[in-house]
Amino acid sequence: MAKKQKTFRPKPRLPKGMRDIRANEISAMNNMLAKLKEIYELYGFEALETPAFEYSDCLGKFLPDQDRPNAGVFSFEEDEDGDWVSLRYDLTAPLARFVAANYDGLPKPFRRYQTGSVWRNEKPGPGRFRQFTQFDADSVGADSVAADAELAMLGADSLEHLGLKRGDYQITMNNRKILDGVLESAGINPSAEENELQRLTVLRAIDKLERLGQEGVQLLLGEGRKDESGDFTKGAGLEPKQIDQILAYLAASSDQRTDVLGNLESLVASSEIGQEGLKELRDIDDLLSAGGFKADRVRFDPTIVRGLDYYTGPVMEAELTFEHKNEDGQLVRFGSLGGGGRYDGLVARFKGTKVPATGFSIGVSRAYAALEALGKLEHEKLMSPVVVLVMDQENKGDYQAMVQNLRGAGVKSELYLGTSGMRAQLKYADKRAASLVVIQGEDERSEGKVTIKDMDAGAEMSKEIEDNKEWREARVAQKTVGNDELVATVKEMLEAREKALGNNEAG
């Protein structure tokens, strides 16, 4: 094998749609995740971690794109036994498996949160990766829509805790049962198996309202629609009168939750399931109002249906309403960064009996991009390192001792590990965004002294300086002290720096 390595040289490339994440982004990401964790725990959700892959039959196939039934996930044979496993494509399906396997031992309702990578075998694009992070909260075992209302509140509180201000986001809610009621009123039994595909096609058509506009949706509700490329998408095949009923439903939006409820009333008056859905939304409205959540934070919107097949009741979406420039430089609404809804059937896949459940998921990279666009990313406090230069390889032990003394005092510090001269070492310190460098040349050593230099103050100058002699002559923002004063002086200079920089070190 070693022989092969000598002749074959692989290209060091990332798999399609994958990326490396560097320290600066990791720090801001950690900060975000910590904030989300705070809110989720404040709401009483407990952490869970499930493995990266599951048996494929346990995950099921719940991704929206039904045209390619095997696409969407990464699957492989676990081992010689021939069992197939799939990398998780969301955190909901593994939760359903977990709950089904551990049902009796769990508190009911069971509130859990989970964050981690998920993988999608989809075509990557700009900002569209095949591995990304989700942050989910789910309540399992709660029939009451109080669980759904709570998730909407948690969503709104989470976004504000991340730094989004009121008005820049909205949680929008709806109830699948109301749409079913509209279908029923239009003469289509939504729970009949033979209408399943038609119902799903209607859902998907509505889900495209923002992208295609009313005209596009109208076509998709009817015979179908030809897109710009000439591809034809078959429609739901509804009659014109039925289409009008759906469009009337979609027009029921309003700024106030009670107005939406009023508008929907007559549309589902004759449908039991519709009435049930409306009653649930009313209960949610009461709970939201009791919790102090007005329509500027949580709205009702009949056009929110979510593309996933498995939702059975209330659905919700987290939307960012501010505008930002897209890749083509156009100002557009930032759009959705997560959502969820009630899925009373997922655990039943395993158990046979219905287990009510509802969840809400935030796309962490989307949230990151949003905060970046708003200039609201906050980094963990990252200390800049102190770099101890090696002026003399023979006495490396002395420099090592300085570094360990600094580290012992809690000062992030590094020994220069290369063998290059002073100029390269200063360049290295620059690249590391070092705060200070510590220098002890021959002269200093003979006097038992050490020089500490502020890197920002002398940054420009350092480019010109070739050796220690020039350096000492320049004497920019530096102090020379006795060896035993090194740690104390470094700490003083770091404090002074921090004051001068007004704590703007982050990032």
Added chain:
Amino acid sequence: MAKKQKTFRPKPRLPKGMRDIRANEISAMNNMLAKLKEIYELYGFEALETPAFEYSDCLGKFLPDQDRPNAGVFSFEEDEDGDWVSLRYDLTAPLARFVAANYDGLPKPFRRYQTGSVWRNEKPGPGRFRQFTQFDADSVGADSVAADAELAMLGADSLEHLGLKRGDYQITMNNRKILDGVLESAGINPSAEENELQRLTVLRAIDKLERLGQEGVQLLLGEGRKDESGDFTKGAGLEPKQIDQILAYLAASSDQRTDVLGNLESLVASSEIGQEGLKELRDIDDLLSAGGFKADRVRFDPTIVRGLDYYTGPVMEAELTFEHKNEDGQLVRFGSLGGGGRYDGLVARFKGTKVPATGFSIGVSRAYAALEALGKLEHEKLMSPVVVLVMDQENKGDYQAMVQNLRGAGVKSELYLGTSGMRAQLKYADKRAASLVVIQGEDERSEGKVTIKDMDAGAEMSKEIEDNKEWREARVAQKTVGNDELVATVKEMLEAREKALGNNEAG
């Protein structure tokens, strides 16, 4: 598909060797990871995240088990293009890919740390999982053994920061070049291609010293060894005189680093590579001493060779020396929880030119098990929730408002989301390890009051209590206050609790 779901019911099982991690363990694990991060950053290492899978040719096959060249990793076709990817089996191979791809932009030397899951397609066993977490530090671009010495110091400092006391752990170091020198002295050219397999067999034999004892190693250095099951492992085929030289080398251990260096001197006197290795260990000794690291923290041990093929210089292992009971109830040394070494050839796989690199990796689950065995696990401060009972479904809004007021004041709290009676709700609160429950029945409501009950104080009693009336009569460790005093009273009672429990809430 929905039809299939109705008939087929998958068993909710975990893939072999996988596990779910619950909140309590996650909290202790987070605490550990945060501590490791502190030390790694103090040492100037910066964070990096690479994706879960890489192109298979980029990862290479560097797992020890050469008998099954395709085993050890989980691989699958990325998509229709036919490119194969593999889940990472360690964090070193992805780092080599990252460095090769981004070489020019990186500070040299480049110190990075990374933590994350790795996956091994190996037979699972007790405590042996197929997904586990590593925490790695690596320096790339540093030829000097100062980088290796630094990793040994970082290892020792990390283990102490986790809570291991001096004497319970040891970092042991050695240098592959010295073993090569011994081989050379025994008449085997260690760099000749035709001796590659023999050299590797010798390495692996030595690596088994602790498990098989000297006699076992002696057999593996010679013709081979039959184990208890009758399986025969072919040996390195050394002559008796050569075997004696290796055994003399293995006996060169001593408590003091300088003694080990002295013992090795004569064994590699005639070998250039051996002398080079010895010189490197001497330099490391100097740096360790200068940094204040004595042999009670970092030892030299000729028997440490590490099983991996790719090490080219200094190697090290983190060992826990205290004894604990194994699964069979026997007292055994806890053993290794990580290690590393210099791998100057890994980046060269991509670039053609040699890029010096050295690394150290901690097995996070092993470290967790060690701290658990020592009773030294520390959890993140987990607040116990306050549970607001729903005594009356009609007035759920009132209870919701209480919960939101508590959350708004930073008190972790939950609305009971089910529809069961008081007894079940108290059981739920017990299961959630609630600190307090908030109760407002009809009587309290009519008086504008609310009752707050301490769960620990009245835990036993609650089992007996069937309804709110009995409850009010029992009046165990509870306060009834005006509605507007709820938040303040809850905070007071939580503070009193915390004082009483002496901050022992964690976990």
